Amino acid sequence: MIKFINTNKVYIIAEVSANHNGSIERAEAIIRAAAEAGADAVKLQTYTADTMTIPCDNEYFRIKGTLWEGKTLYDLYQEAHTPWEWQPRLKALANDLGMDCFSTPFDATAVDFLEKMNVPCHKVASFEVVDIPLLKKIASTGKPVIMSTGMASLAEIDEAVTTLREHGTSELALLKCTSAYPAPPEEANLRTIPHLAQAFNCVAGLSDHTLGSAVAVGAVAVGARIIEKHFTLARADGGPDSAFSMEPHEFKQMVQDIRTVEKALGTVCYDLTPKQKESKVFRRSLFVVKDMKAGEVFTEENVRSIRPGYGLHPRYLKILFGKKSSFPIKKGTPLRYNNLILDG
Known part of the structure; x- marks a missing residue:
């Protein structure tokens, strides 16, 4: 279990991602809005274009079949990254507002940087589940790990979990994730969530890229203890992730609905109220x-x-x-x- 997460209360994460659109003031406004909407945590991403890939525009590095059609990977990451020098300031703001703040490191240098920030945990992105050296580096910190499992087979999840646990991770959460942007609800397969919890003896939840809040609220009903959703001030403002991100009023309603479902779940009980x-x-x-x-x-x-x-x-x-x-x-x-x- 993850000690800083109260397992009697769903832990709700607002993913800032690239929705700052290159402005630290906007990033700060997103964090304030997330606190107002009821988020328990905000999550950043810690990478540069050079730690993710190389500047190359041949066919292997061209994005196809997604929102980012036609861009090169390098250009997308150059546009979407969150400058590292902002991140201590953003974490301090989130903490002042009563929220946790942590990040997804995408290479060993990012792990070291986040450790200096004293983040409470590390997030592993779905695409990095197969990066065994990175998992070993993250595990060596001894910090709790929240790992998304999009695209990963059961065998790959097992290998990643084994790697983390053998190299220092004692507190682990796995998030069901459909790595499509946006993701169709019919591909959410929420019944996987309790299976993850049982199969790997861990907290399980959902990293949700569907539109709206219905899938996230439904996930809580089948046992999700963590919900992560991308968060923006306004989709109309644009940005790499805006099309599948929630606006503050939508996120706030989702939080309220999740809290209602939490109360309704209760326990197995036949006593009369x-x-x-x-x-x-x-x-x-x-x-x-x-x-x-x-x-x-x-x-x-x-x-x-x-x-x-x-x-x-x-x-x-x-x-x-x-x-x-x-x-x-x-x-x-x-x-x-x-x-x-x-x-x-």
Whole structure:
């Protein structure tokens, strides 16, 4: 388990990613808005274009079939990266606002940089699940790790988890992730979340790239303890990740819905709540529905199972027929044993 995450409360992460659009003031505004919307943490990304790839425009480095069609990997990362010199300042702001702040390191130098910032944990991106040397470096810090699992096979997840645990990671969370931008809801496969938790004995959650909040809220219902969503001030402002990011009012509503689902999940319980106990009086029971004389036989005409619940249990209706009243009974009287001559 991850100690700084309260497992009785879903941990909700606002992913800043590239939505700062190259402005530290905008990055700070995003963090303030995330705090206002109810996020528990904000997440950054720590890389440069040169730590991710090389400047090359041949066919291998051209992006195809995504929002970033036609760009080279180097150009995309050059545009989208968060300057490292901003990150201590952004972390301090998030902490002042009561949120955790951590990041996704994409190489060993980024891990060292984040360690100097004293981040509470490290995030592993879906694309880096197969980067075994990076996983060993992250694990060596001894910090908790939150790892997304998009694109990874079960065998690859197992290899990554084994690597982390064998090299120093004791607190681990795995996030189900569909690495498409945006991701179709029908590809979310949320039932994988409890399987991840059980298979790897860890906290499990969702890194969500679908539009809207329905998938994230649904994930909580099947057991997600962490939800991560990309966050922007306004999609209309553009940026590499804006099309699949949530605006502040949407994120706030998602947080409220998640908190409601948390309360509703409760525990396995068949005890009556105080409100239910009060409502028991409105269940059905046996009543005299027609004035009766002393000694008159109970029949379908003069006794019915109706609301409210002050009379005998409805299970006795058929047994009652053929018995006689012990005294005159007015219409609207609940039947009790003292109304009856039981020997008929």
